[in-house]
Amino acid sequence: MSDQVRTASEKADFKSELTQVVPHLRAFARGLCGRPDMADDLVQETMLKAWAAQDRFEPGTSMRAWTFVILRNAYLTDMRRNRFRGDYDETVAERILTAPAGQEEPIHLADMRRALLTLPPERREALLLVGAGGFSYEEAAEICGCAVGTIKSRVGRARASLTAMLEDGTMPRRALGDESAHRAILEELDIVAAGNGVSEPTR
Amino acid sequence: MPKTGQESTSKLDKGKQSQRPGWANGLRQLYDSVVEEPLPDNFKDLLSKLDSKS
Numbered sequence: 001m002s003d004q005v006r007t008a009s010e011k012a013d014f015k016s017e018l019t020q021v022v023p024h025l026r027a028f029a030r031g032l033c034g035r036p037d038m039a040d041d042l043v044q045e046t047m048l049k050a051w052a053a054q055d056r057f058e059p060g061t062s063m064r065a066w067t068f069v070i071l072r073n074a075y076l077t078d079m080r081r082n083r084f085r086g087d088y089d090e091t092v093a094e095r096i097l098t099a100p101a102g103q104e105e106p107i108h109l110a111d112m113r114r115a116l117l118t119l120p121p122e123r124r125e126a127l128l129l130v131g132a133g134g135f136s137y138e139e140a141a142e143i144c145g146c147a148v149g150t151i152k153s154r155v156g157r158a159r160a161s162l163t164a165m166l167e168d169g170t171m172p173r174r175a176l177g178d179e180s181a182h183r184a185i186l187e188e189l190d191i192v193a194a195g196n197g198v199s200e201p202t203r
Numbered sequence: 204m205p206k207t208g209q210e211s212t213s214k215l216d217k218g219k220q221s222q223r224p225g226w227a228n229g230l231r232q233l234y235d236s237v238v239e240e241p242l243p244d245n246f247k248d249l250l251s252k253l254d255s256k257s
Binding site for chain 2: 011015018019022023024026027028030031040043044047048051108109111112113115116127128131132133159162163166167
């Protein structure tokens with residue numbers, strides 16, 4: 001299995017690359033789950049998994065894409081397994097809607113965050129990767145383990161929803177209590193439970 | 204002599220794409236604002252512990 005043991009300098013390189021992508025992992029995770037505390041837990045889990053799997057990282061390829069796959073899989077596993085599935089719509093919506101006092105932020109960013117979290121997870125994820133993370137459709141498709149066309153359609157739908165919410169003023173009053181968002185989450189969990197939708201970073 | 208006439212017609216197709224919605228920057232900003240946050244200490248601790256975990 002490990003006929004290829006990493007040298008100390010290779011490990012140092014890996015660590016420095018991993019260190020560099022941590023802020024991006026935090027941003028992606030926060031966009032995915034909306035809760036800073038949970039997002040950071042997810043990132044730490046990702047860092048440990050990435051470190052443990054470092055022999056399977058191909059030097060020269062994108063550390064950001066590689067670790068995003070690990071983070072994404074950890075997130076989906078948590079979503080499926082977690083008790084937070086039950087209080088998802090309540091707790092998350094509550095936290096988002098009651099913005100912390102004294103936190104100065106342009107109002108449109110708060111709206112943006114709220115609108116983002118009303119999107120079905122797979123569309124939110126696609127939009128985050130392409131629209132915020134700057135990945136190409138091809139890279140995003142690879143990260144999500146799906147076809148490029150699927151990513152394009154998810155991004156398109158996500159964009160249309162955001163435009164409707166943010167520019168046409170149809171922002172729902174509650175974030176994840178929204179019936180359709182909740183249904184989408186459950187649908188995604190079914191897909192994942194069936195063994196699809198989780199991509200493998202380290203084959 | 205570059206022909207400019209043809210170019211402008213082909214741009215019609217792309218017109219829709221280049222019309223970025225007003226919130227597009229907000230999305231990017233949301234992401235970047237987290238990227239630019241100073242790294243919390245517990246992340247630094249974790250990074251410094253990694254070496255002993257191999």
